[in-house]
Each structure stands twice: as structure tokens, then as C-alpha cells.
Amino acid sequence: MLKRRQFLQVSAVAAVGALYPISLLGQGRPRNPLRIPDLLDGERLDGIRQYALEAGQGRSRFLPGLETPTLGFNGSYLGPTLRLRNDEEVRIGVHNRLDETITVHWHGLHLPAIADGGPHQEITADGRWDARFRVNQNASTCWYHSHQIHKTGEQVYRGLAGMILLEDAQSRALELPDEYGVDDIPLIIQDRRFHSDGSLRYVENQRDIMMGHHGDTMLVNGTFDPVFVPVTRRVRFRVLNASNARNYRIAFSDGRRFHQLACDGGFLAEPLAVTDVTLAAGERCEIVAEFSDGAPVDLVSLPLPDDSPLRSRGMMGGMMGAIANQGFHLLAIEPQSQLTATPELPPVLASVPDPASFAVDRVRRFELDMRMGMMGGGRGRGRRGGMGGDRFSINGRSMDMGIINERVPLDSTEIWEIHNNSPMMHPFHIHHGQFRILDRDGRAPGPHERAFKDTVIVAGGETVRVVMRFENYADPVTPYMYHCHILEHEDNGMMGQFVVE
Ligand SMILES: [Cu+2]
Structure with a gap:
């Protein structure tokens, strides 16, 4: 309790x-009914399930008597929930009706780098972009959001995000x-x-x-x-x-x-x-x-x-x-007075492999730094100086769209050892797929995180080791991202790029 x-x-x-x-x-006044985003199930056409998203401006009523200028997909704020089914070919068409460049990243999805919607898949004002891929992973709850370089924080804040529900045979059977x-x-x-x-x-x-x-x-x-x-x-x-x-x-x-x-x-x-x-x-x-x-x-x-x-x-x-x-x-x-009965929870949900059983090809280390400026702290490791410069970095470098920081061989399994040199936590997100947490400062992860993850909390001073399989999609040119998911940290440099080749 x-x-x-x-x-x-x-x-x-x-x-x-x-x-x-x-x-x-x-207290004594009506609350607002919880909005439920529309469910977008897509339409099957020539064996491909097709979805359409349109990013646009809107005005939203959040606070009593006030309107808020916002961004949204297919509406004024946020976007519809996309329901994807494992093993289906999909095409998600995005039309950017805004007067600024955006991208749409499918956070948590395992797909080709060219379809990932990271900062290299820009959709310019009034431009269109098609993400085509085969759904290829376990049932899960993922999401999509803008990943525009230096603008992710602002664009997500204004509303460019939505949820993805992924189904598979297992989730339907439960x-x-x-x-x-x-x-x-x-x-x-x-x-x-x-x-x-x-x-x-x-x-x-x-x-x-x-x-x-x-x-x-x-x-x-x-x-x-x-x-x-x-x-x-x-x-x-x-x-x-x-x-x-x-x-x-x-x-x-x-x-x-x-x-x-x-x-x-x-x-x-x-x-x-x-x-x-x-x-x-x-x-x-x-x-x-x-x-x-x-x-x-x-x-x-x-x-x-x-x-x-x-x-x-x-x-x-x-x-x-x-x-x-x-x-x-x-x-x-506020539950309704008559409630429909629902089945007991199943005792077993999934077979989740032990991450220690993965055969590992290589260990890579990532050091997260934030320089505190006048506040002190952080460590100087070969960064360019100056106010507003590389305050946020991974392995001493801030994000540079022109640099591929890591090259990972296709069909390899790697341990990524993420060390946080800074005094505050960072949620570390890796594109390309899902990983398992091996340990935190040598200790087993908590029971709540013993399943596949794509974003892991790394506490101040902590070292977290995750193990991930890099497979299915090779592209020596188009990178995936790894970054802190505090969007202001990401936008200010705590991000890097890797290719799977
Ligand atoms: Cu961060």
C-alpha cells in the first residue's frame, strides 16, 4: 500500500x-470525457494494408474557454492509433500539409532504415512520403512521432505523435x-x-x-x-x-x-x-x-x-x-454501475528468452555526457567549446548528420554498454529493433523490464548493458539513430547514427 x-x-x-x-x-463541475484517438485499421489493396496520415495545423480546446494552436495527424492534435498485424505488408502514406519540414518515425518498429522515419527521411512542406515495410515483430504497443533534426522536441510538443498497436497470433489467442x-x-x-x-x-x-x-x-x-x-x-x-x-x-x-x-x-x-x-x-x-x-x-x-x-x-x-x-x-x-464480466488474466503471456543465452559477437560502449556550463560537472572529452556548443554528446561527439558513428554487421548480436557520465538520468532509445536488458551496474534488471525493450532508463552514473540482434535489414548508406529520448537532449546533440551492413 x-x-x-x-x-x-x-x-x-x-x-x-x-x-x-x-x-x-x-469538484462540482463536469470533467472532460477522455478522448480516444480514432483507430486506423488500414485498407487492404493488392495484398498491402494501406494507411494515410496527413500532418496539419489545428486549434485544440484543452483548457476551459481557451483555444490552443496545435499540430496533428488527421486532426487538430496527436494522431489516430494505427493497428498493425504481424506478417502483413503495409504502406503508410504521409502527406505533410504543414509549412515546415517534418519526419515520421515509427518508434519501436523493426523495419528497413529507409522506412524508419528518422531525420534523413525528411518530408518537406506539402511533401509526401511512403513508408513501406513488412510488419515483423511481436505484439506490442509502439508509437510514431516527428524526428526532425533539432525540431523533434517542438514538433512532438505541438502534437505530432500517435500510438501504434501491434497484433500477432499470440496476442489474439490470449x-x-x-x-x-x-x-x-x-x-x-x-x-x-x-x-x-x-x-x-x-x-x-x-x-x-x-x-x-x-x-x-x-x-x-x-x-x-x-x-x-x-x-x-x-x-x-x-x-x-x-x-x-x-x-x-x-x-x-x-x-x-x-x-x-x-x-x-x-x-x-x-x-x-x-x-x-x-x-x-x-x-x-x-x-x-x-x-x-x-x-x-x-x-x-x-x-x-x-x-x-x-x-x-x-x-x-x-x-x-x-x-x-x-x-x-x-x-x-468512474466505473459504470453495471460492469460486464471479463475473463481472468492468463497465467502465462509469452515465452521470453533469457538474454544471457544470446551468443554475443561484440561489445560496444556508449558514454553519455552533458556539460553543465556554469553549473560545473560533466567531463571534458574532446568536445568543441563555446556556449551552446556540444553540451550533449555520446562518446564525446554531438549528433552530426554527416557522420556514421557506428557500423554494425548484419546478422550479428551485440552488447551495447551504455554508461551515463552525467548526474541525471537519460532514457536511451535504439532504432532498428528491440533489445533485452542484461544488467544495471552488474545487477539483474527489475521484473518489470524483463521483456523486449527499445528505450532503457540509464540513471546518473549508471552503466546499463543491453543485448540486441541486428538482422533482416542491411543498408550501408541509410543510418538508424540511437539517442536520449529527453527530446531537448536529443535535439541538442545526444544522438548518434549507425548503419547495419
Ligand atoms: Cu538525456
């Missing part, structure tokens, strides 16, 4: 930090809640900052870059102060941290237990009973919660524990402590 102190922190801190004090939320929008619910969690006229505030000072841009107002699926009404006893939530920088510690306000089914890249071996789950930027999880008692409850984000490895160290820890201490209400849940 959660400690009483934690609940007090949730309400106290949220009241201070939020644009609309938490005490006013949901008796899990899977009726989209009814008992299988996407939760795209984002924090935003607003001007008094309703427009979005983005990166206002160097701190927003250094710590990553954090907001004081929560949106779930682009809904402010949302309420969800369960009609079934069990509900599966697919939780995506689509925030630019913020870590969440997701829990229920009454401390109830729930089950985690999956992390980024697919199912855990069996459902894991937990009372909270932590998600860094870019990470996903699937959870199932019970509402049989019919009692209303809130989904919240709790302050990080005092000893959390996600807390920054040293001077950075002092600066970021206020953020780590924040708690937020995310979603009010």
Missing part, C-alpha cells in the same frame, strides 16, 4: 504546480481485454505549459534544455482533466509516456494493485502484480486494472521515492528535486 505521505505530496505539490489548482479539478476504446484504452500522457491566451509555451530558458522541458498541466490523449467510465470489470490500459522529458510513476490513488502485462516491445512472461510503474520519456507499458468494486478512483503520478535512481545527483539533484517531488492527477475513473 502507498504511504499516506505520498498522497499528501500528490495533492499538495500539484496544487502548487498546476495551472489549475488540483483542488478545483473535478484472452485479454482487446476491444479498442471499450476495455483496451490508449493513454498518451503528456505535460504541457500554457500561456494565459491558451497557446503552448515551449523551451523558455537554458534550464528547459538542460533538464528537459517539463510542463505543469497534464494532458491524456490531448484531454485536460479527463474522466474515463469503465463498462467492464477489467480494463487494459496502454500507457505511453509521450512527454518530452518527464518521468511518471503511475499508480492508483487508493494504492490498489494492478498487473503489468508488457513493456515497450512486448509481453512479460507472466502478468506482474504491482502498485506502481515508472515510465521515462518514450517508454510504454500495458497494464490491466480491476474496477469490480465500482468505486471511483484516480490514476495518478506519484513523486519519485527519495532513493529513486531516477533522481539527479549533486547540484543537478537540487535543481531537479522539485520536479521529482511533483505528483499529478492524470485520469479520473
Whole structure:
């Protein structure tokens, strides 16, 4: 059970930090029904399942009485949920109706580099781009978002993101809640900052870059102060941290237990009973919660524990402590009076191979650095100097579109040893596919992350080893990316490129 102190922190801190004090939320006035993004199933044409996305500008109503200029796919904010099926050929056509260049990256998908939607697959203003690939991986919850060089943070912040549900034979065979929008619910969690006229505030000072841009107002699926009404006893939530920088510690306000089914890249071996789950930027999880008692409850984000490895160290820890201490209400849940029965969770979800059994061809090391400027810290390792220069780097280099940093042989298995030289955590994301976590500073990963992942938390000072198979798609010219998923860090250089050849 959660400690009483934690609940007090949730309400106290949220009241201070939020644009609309938490005490006013949901008290005697209607909340906003949780928006459910449209489900895009595609249309089969000549054996290819075709999807169409159109990026455009819009105006969104988030806050009472205010309009916010936003970006979206097929709508004013965020995009439809794409449902993909394993082994199907797909074509996703993207039309960029904006007056700026974007890209659309399929985060978590294993596909050819040319279809990845990274910074090299630019879609200029009014341009079109087709991603063609064969779906080739386990059932999972992935997402798509802009990956435009130096602009990813801003474009995602304004709305260029959406969810992807990947099905396979295994996921269809399991008796899990899977009726989209009814008992299988996407939760795209984002924090935003607003001007008094309703427009979005983005990166206002160097701190927003250094710590990553954090907001004081929560949106779930682009809904402010949302309420969800369960009609079934069990509900599966697919939780995506689509925030630019913020870590969440997701829990229920009454401390109830729930089950985690999956992390980024697919199912855990069996459902894991937990009372909270932590998600860094870019990470996903699937959870199932019970509402049989019919009692209303809130989904919240709790302050990080005092000893959390996600807390920054040293001077950075002092600066970021206020953020780590924040708690937020995310979603009010008010079950309908009559709830439809749903089957018990299956005891076994998937067969998940032991990462220690992988035959490894090579170990590569990646060192993450952020230079603190006037604040001190970091280590000088051959970077170019100057304010606003290479403050964020991997192996001493900031992202350079013209440099391939690593060349990985096709059909090889590698350990990537990621060492964080900086005092704050970074969620490290690798394109091309899914990996397993071998260990953290030599210790086994937690039970919640013993499945396929594409984004891994690397705490300040920590060394995390992941093992990944590089296969199926060789292209000596077009690179995949690896980077920090705090988007302001990515945009400012904590990113590198590799080819599989
Ligand atoms: Cu970072």
C-alpha cells in the first residue's frame, strides 16, 4: 500500500504546480470525457494494408474557454492509433500539409532504415512520403512521432505523435481485454505549459534544455482533466509516456494493485502484480486494472521515492528535486454501475528468452555526457567549446548528420554498454529493433523490464548493458539513430547514427 505521505505530496505539490489548482479539478463541475484517438485499421489493396496520415495545423480546446494552436495527424492534435498485424505488408502514406519540414518515425518498429522515419527521411512542406515495410515483430504497443533534426522536441510538443498497436497470433489467442476504446484504452500522457491566451509555451530558458522541458498541466490523449467510465470489470490500459522529458510513476490513488502485462516491445512472461510503474520519456507499458468494486478512483503520478535512481545527483539533484517531488492527477475513473464480466488474466503471456543465452559477437560502449556550463560537472572529452556548443554528446561527439558513428554487421548480436557520465538520468532509445536488458551496474534488471525493450532508463552514473540482434535489414548508406529520448537532449546533440551492413 502507498504511504499516506505520498498522497499528501500528490495533492499538495500539484496544487502548487498546476495551472489549475488540483483542488478545483473535478469538484462540482463536469470533467472532460477522455478522448480516444480514432483507430486506423488500414485498407487492404493488392495484398498491402494501406494507411494515410496527413500532418496539419489545428486549434485544440484543452483548457476551459481557451483555444490552443496545435499540430496533428488527421486532426487538430496527436494522431489516430494505427493497428498493425504481424506478417502483413503495409504502406503508410504521409502527406505533410504543414509549412515546415517534418519526419515520421515509427518508434519501436523493426523495419528497413529507409522506412524508419528518422531525420534523413525528411518530408518537406506539402511533401509526401511512403513508408513501406513488412510488419515483423511481436505484439506490442509502439508509437510514431516527428524526428526532425533539432525540431523533434517542438514538433512532438505541438502534437505530432500517435500510438501504434501491434497484433500477432499470440496476442489474439490470449484472452485479454482487446476491444479498442471499450476495455483496451490508449493513454498518451503528456505535460504541457500554457500561456494565459491558451497557446503552448515551449523551451523558455537554458534550464528547459538542460533538464528537459517539463510542463505543469497534464494532458491524456490531448484531454485536460479527463474522466474515463469503465463498462467492464477489467480494463487494459496502454500507457505511453509521450512527454518530452518527464518521468511518471503511475499508480492508483487508493494504492490498489494492478498487473503489468508488457513493456515497450512486448509481453512479460507472466502478468506482474504491482502498485506502481515508472515510465521515462518514450517508454510504454500495458497494464490491466480491476474496477469490480465500482468505486471511483484516480490514476495518478506519484513523486519519485527519495532513493529513486531516477533522481539527479549533486547540484543537478537540487535543481531537479522539485520536479521529482511533483505528483499529478492524470485520469479520473468512474466505473459504470453495471460492469460486464471479463475473463481472468492468463497465467502465462509469452515465452521470453533469457538474454544471457544470446551468443554475443561484440561489445560496444556508449558514454553519455552533458556539460553543465556554469553549473560545473560533466567531463571534458574532446568536445568543441563555446556556449551552446556540444553540451550533449555520446562518446564525446554531438549528433552530426554527416557522420556514421557506428557500423554494425548484419546478422550479428551485440552488447551495447551504455554508461551515463552525467548526474541525471537519460532514457536511451535504439532504432532498428528491440533489445533485452542484461544488467544495471552488474545487477539483474527489475521484473518489470524483463521483456523486449527499445528505450532503457540509464540513471546518473549508471552503466546499463543491453543485448540486441541486428538482422533482416542491411543498408550501408541509410543510418538508424540511437539517442536520449529527453527530446531537448536529443535535439541538442545526444544522438548518434549507425548503419547495419
Ligand atoms: Cu538525456
